[in-house]
Amino acid sequence: MKALYFDGKKLTLHTDYPKPKPGEVLVKVTMSGICGTDLEILKGYMSYCGVLGHEFVGIVEDSHKKELVGKRIVGEINAGCKKCQSCLSGLGRHCQNRTVLGIYKRDGAFAEYVSLPEGNIHVMPDSVSDKQAVFVEPLAAAFEITEQLHIEPNWKIAILGDGRLAQLVARVLRLSCHDVTCFGHHERKTGLLQKIGIKTKIAIENSDEHSFDVVVEATGRESGFLDTIRLVKPRGTVVLKSTIASQNKIDLSPAVVNEITLVGSRCGPFRPAINALATGLVSVDELIDAVYPLDSYAQAFEHAGKPGALKILLQS
Amino acid sequence: MKALYFDGKKLTLHTDYPKPKPGEVLVKVTMSGICGTDLEILKGYMSYCGVLGHEFVGIVEDSHKKELVGKRIVGEINAGCKKCQSCLSGLGRHCQNRTVLGIYKRDGAFAEYVSLPEGNIHVMPDSVSDKQAVFVEPLAAAFEITEQLHIEPNWKIAILGDGRLAQLVARVLRLSCHDVTCFGHHERKTGLLQKIGIKTKIAIENSDEHSFDVVVEATGRESGFLDTIRLVKPRGTVVLKSTIASQNKIDLSPAVVNEITLVGSRCGPFRPAINALATGLVSVDELIDAVYPLDSYAQAFEHAGKPGALKILLQS
Numbered sequence: 001m002k003a004l005y006f007d008g009k010k011l012t013l014h015t016d017y018p019k020p021k022p023g024e025v026l027v028k029v030t031m032s033g034i035c036g037t038d039l040e041i042l043k044g045y046m047s048y049c050g051v052l053g054h055e056f057v058g059i060v061e062d063s064h065k066k067e068l069v070g071k072r073i074v075g076e077i078n079a080g081c082k083k084c085q086s087c088l089s090g091l092g093r094h095c096q097n098r099t100v101l102g103i104y105k106r107d108g109a110f111a112e113y114v115s116l117p118e119g120n121i122h123v124m125p126d127s128v129s130d131k132q133a134v135f136v137e138p139l140a141a142a143f144e145i146t147e148q149l150h151i152e153p154n155w156k157i158a159i160l161g162d163g164r165l166a167q168l169v170a171r172v173l174r175l176s177c178h179d180v181t182c183f184g185h186h187e188r189k190t191g192l193l194q195k196i197g198i199k200t201k202i203a204i205e206n207s208d209e210h211s212f213d214v215v216v217e218a219t220g221r222e223s224g225f226l227d228t229i230r231l232v233k234p235r236g237t238v239v240l241k242s243t244i245a246s247q248n249k250i251d252l253s254p255a256v257v258n259e260i261t262l263v264g265s266r267c268g269p270f271r272p273a274i275n276a277l278a279t280g281l282v283s284v285d286e287l288i289d290a291v292y293p294l295d296s297y298a299q300a301f302e303h304a305g306k307p308g309a310l311k312i313l314l315q316s
Numbered sequence: 317m318k319a320l321y322f323d324g325k326k327l328t329l330h331t332d333y334p335k336p337k338p339g340e341v342l343v344k345v346t347m348s349g350i351c352g353t354d355l356e357i358l359k360g361y362m363s364y365c366g367v368l369g370h371e372f373v374g375i376v377e378d379s380h381k382k383e384l385v386g387k388r389i390v391g392e393i394n395a396g397c398k399k400c401q402s403c404l405s406g407l408g409r410h411c412q413n414r415t416v417l418g419i420y421k422r423d424g425a426f427a428e429y430v431s432l433p434e435g436n437i438h439v440m441p442d443s444v445s446d447k448q449a450v451f452v453e454p455l456a457a458a459f460e461i462t463e464q465l466h467i468e469p470n471w472k473i474a475i476l477g478d479g480r481l482a483q484l485v486a487r488v489l490r491l492s493c494h495d496v497t498c499f500g501h502h503e504r505k506t507g508l509l510q511k512i513g514i515k516t517k518i519a520i521e522n523s524d525e526h527s528f529d530v531v532v533e534a535t536g537r538e539s540g541f542l543d544t545i546r547l548v549k550p551r552g553t554v555v556l557k558s559t560i561a562s563q564n565k566i567d568l569s570p571a572v573v574n575e576i577t578l579v580g581s582r583c584g585p586f587r588p589a590i591n592a593l594a595t596g597l598v599s600v601d602e603l604i605d606a607v608y609p610l611d612s613y614a615q616a617f618e619h620a621g622k623p624g625a626l627k628i629l630l631q632s
Contacts, residue, residue, distance in 0.1 A: 086550060094550035094574065096526065148575070210412065225568070234402060234410035240572045250566040252541070256556045256580035258410065259464070264572035 002316070003051045003111035004297050011042065013297055017051070020107070020115035025068060027058040027075065027116070029316040031291075032109045033134040034304040036164060036220060036242075038102070042301075046103055053110030053314075054102040057124065057133035065118055074136045075109075076120040076270055077101035092119075093267050110294065112316050122270050125278045131291070134313055135168070135284040136273045142168040143276075144268025145216065145239055151176040155213035158182075158231050162189035162200070164287070164310055165241055166218040170198045171282045173216070181212075183227070186308055192286055204230060210258075216241055225250060234258040239265050287311045318632070319367045319427035320613050327358065329613055333367065336423070336431035341384060343374040343391065343432065345632040347607075348425045349450040350620040352480060352536060352558075354418070358617075362419055369426030369630075370418040373440065373449035381434055390452045392436040392586055393417035408435075409583050426610065428632050438586050441594045447607070450629055451484070451600040452589045458484040459592075460584025461532065461555055467492040474498075474528040474547050477535035478505035478516070480603070480626055481557055485534050486514045487598045497528075499543070502624055508602055520546060526574075532557055541566060550574040555581050603627045 003017035020026055033055035041048050054077045060068045079099045080092030087095045101116065102108020124133050142165070151157075155177050159166050162184025170193055174180050181199040184190045190200035201208070204227060213236050215228040220242040228238040238260055255262060276282040291313040292300035304312040319333035336342055349371035357364050370393045376384045395415045396408030403411050417432065418424020440449050458481070467473075471493050475482050478500025486509055490496050497515040500506050506516035517524070520543060529552050531544040536558040544554040554576055571578060592598040607629040608616035620628040 091551060096550075144575075148577075234412075235407060240568060242572070250568065252556060252566065252578075252580070255578070256558070257582055259460075259580045259582055261464075261580070262568075262571070262578035264568070264575045264577070266573055266575055 001112040002294055003107070004053065004294065006041065006049060006052050008047070008049045011052070011297065011301065013295065017111065019113050022062065024115040024117050025060055025065075025073075025121050026062040027073060027114050028061050029056050029058040029109050029111060029114055030072075031130045031134050032056040032314045032316065033138070034300060034312045034314065035138060039301075039305055041103065048103055050102070050105075051107035051109075051111050052102050053108035053114075054100070055134050055137045056109035056114065057130050057136075058109075058114065058316075060121070061113070063118065068118070068121060068123070071123045072133075073121050073123050074133055074270065074274070075101065075114075075116040075122070076267075077103065077137060078267060079106060079117050079120060110297070110314055110316075122274060124274065128274070128277045131288055131313060132277050132284055135277065135287070135311070136270055138165065139168050139172070139273035139276065139282060139284070140268035140270045141165070141241070141266065142172040142268065143272045144265050145169065145241075146172060146176060146272075147269055148263055148265055149214065149237060149239070151214070153177055155179065156181075156211065158208070158212040158215045160215065160217050160224045160227055160231075161219035162186055162193060163218070163220075165220075166216075167192065167287055167310065168282075168284075169216050169218050169241065171196065171284075172276070174198060175276075175281060188308060189310070196283070210234065212236060214239065218242060229254050229258075229260065232258070232260055235260070237261045237263060239263050241265050284311075288313060291315055317428040318610055319423070320369065320610065322357065322365060322368050324363070324365045327368070327613065327617065329611065333427065335429050338378065340431040341376055341381075341434050341437050342378040343389060343430050344377050345372050345374040345425050345427060345430055346388075347446045347450050348372040348630045348632065349454070350616060350628045350630065351454060355617075355621055357419065364419055366418070366421075367423035367425075367427050368418045369424035369430075370416070371450050371453045372425035372430065373446050373452075374425075374430065374632075376437070377429070379434065384434070384437060384439070388440045388449070389437050390440055390449055390586065390590070391417065391430075391432040391438070392583075393419065393453060394583060395422060395433050395436060426613070426630060426632075438590060440590065444590070444593045447604055447629060448593050448600055451593065451603070451627070452586055454481065455484050455488070455589035455592065455598060455600070456584035456586045457481070457557070457582065458488040458584065459588045460581050461485065461557075462488065462492060462588075463585055464579055464581055465530065465553060465555070467530070469493055471495065471529035472497075472527065474524070474531045476531065476533050476540050476543055476547075478502055478509060479534070479536075481536075482532075482534040483508065483603055483626065484598075484600075485532050485557065487512065487600075488592070489532070490514060491592075491597060504624065505626070512599070526550065528552060530555065534558060545570050545574075545576065548574070548576055551576070553577045553579060555579050557581050600627075604629060607631055
């Protein structure tokens with residue numbers, strides 16, 4: 001089968017890559033999405049070698065659970081051991097022995113076929129298009145914030161960034177809180193946010209300092225962390241959505257003095273993400289910049305890497 | 317009056333330092349305690365110049381509130397503006413315009429007299445000795461953890477450190493949770509912890525990794541942060557009690573991947589600390605290493621700075 005393989009140095013489209021072995025749910029991939037994490041992996045993140053891709057929608061071709069066959073599905077990306085304390089307590093996505101689709105020890109979805117354990121599969125309602133369904137995984141990561149924090153409706157929330165992740169986080173948090181401000185530079189992206197009632201600002205002003213109850217770091221840049229500490233109120237909460245491997249020194253003492261709570265936040269629950277797309281509470285169509293066939297992966301990745309780009313999809 | 321003044325370079329005992337001006341509660345200091353923060357200030361922390369000392373007990377000599385005169389009291393160290401949002405919401409200790417006793421823009425208690433606003437004063441019950449009363453302020457900082465976190469009784473808690481702060485944190489957390497382990501090197505200090513039912517370990521073993529629900533950093537060393545991330549469970553909580561100004565790079569990405577919550581924690585509520593001393597729930601007598609007269613400040617500070625030292629008191 002066709003599969004987009006990363007050998008640690010180079011991304012190549014294999015045409016005779018082995019189809020996933022039986023034992024899990026076998027899915028014929030319809031469409032997949034390029035995520036910031038994919039671009040990071042190409043730079044060395046996670047030292048991953050294998051087929052890339054973890055945002056996808058497809059049709060089940062084979063499964064022990066026969067009622068799944070033929071169904072249009074999306075899949076959670078963490079596959080736990082099902083034996084450890086984390087798995088037994090329902091937190092399989094934190095299993096120390098997990099594999100992660102297209103990220104860690106498990107071939108991903110930029111391919112004709114992909115496989116996942118039965119427990120990872122979610123059937124998609126008809127009201128969600130294929131293009132929208134690709135957003136379930138990153139949208140679930142945005143909903144993770146609301147699973148971790150009790151967001152009070154009268155809070156003032158800041159989001160640092162206006163890119164793919166920030167756009168989804170803003171769409172989710174505006175459901176719980178009306179006062180959401182995004183700090184971003186790109187006119188087109190901030191324009192999309194303004195259309196759905198999000199305030200946007202290019203730079204932090206003095207009056208913004210220490211004025212937000214919650215600040216979400218979604219820039220992926222190191223400077224983002226310093227800005228969160230500048231914006232958040234004493235006793236407030238900073239949500240770290242991007243994995244910042246800092247090369248500079250990070251001084252945590254302001255976080256201690258101001259008693260800030262820093263919350264690391266990663267993958268999230270699929271169910272609320274699927275519901276939000278199915279009911280139209282969250283719109284994502286305007287975030288799609290282009291759809292490329294898998295064969296044109298080189299152009300697709302180039303497009304996804306451009307500063308102004310939002311979501312780039314691949315058709316398998 | 318006598319006062320121990322730090323000019324940014326040197327600590328000197330002034331004998332003719334001006335007595336605090338009227339307008340606040342005037343307190344004749346009986347006894348005070350040397351804290352790790354005092355030692356940090358001597359190294360440049362907070363760029364503070366003034367009279368040092370923020371842990372004290374004394375007798376009220378003058379006050380607008382006449383019923384306070386003659387009373388034995390302790391005092392909260394943060395003095396807010398009483399006008400800003402933080403002050404009005406009862407969080408005066410986070411007022412951006414606050415002064416802090418012996419730490420920031422307010423002369424401290426290593427002196428014959430000290431003054432504080434009326435709202436900062438707490439009358440001590442007779443059952444608490446002067447020596448014990450000096451511990452109210454640092455013990456309140458330990459109780460701050462229980463104000464910030466809901467500690468579940470069946471949790472497994474680790475404390476990094478066995479020094480002054482770690483000793484008090486351990487004494488407080490064992491009231492909510494029976495499974496508390498301190499990681500520390502000093503035999504005498506870990507011995508004190510064992511006597512009150514705290515488990516102690518010298519080094520982190522493989523089986524300790526990612527096994528604690530809560531990890532409290534109370535070493536004041538930079539390496540402490542890395543150890544917290546090693547010990548805490550996925551989705552667990554790290555409490556940062558010491559202000560770590562890191563010179564090394566801190567990589568926060570493991571905190572994101574494991575969805576750790578980091579909670580900065582500083583000064584705390586005096587009332588539970590006073591109650592715990594008055595009822596004997598927390599014992600501190602064994603933590604006192606020596607009492608020096610204020611005149612012998614040089615020896616006292618030298619003693620407090622020794623690796624094995626616990627609490628050193630000053631008699632005014």
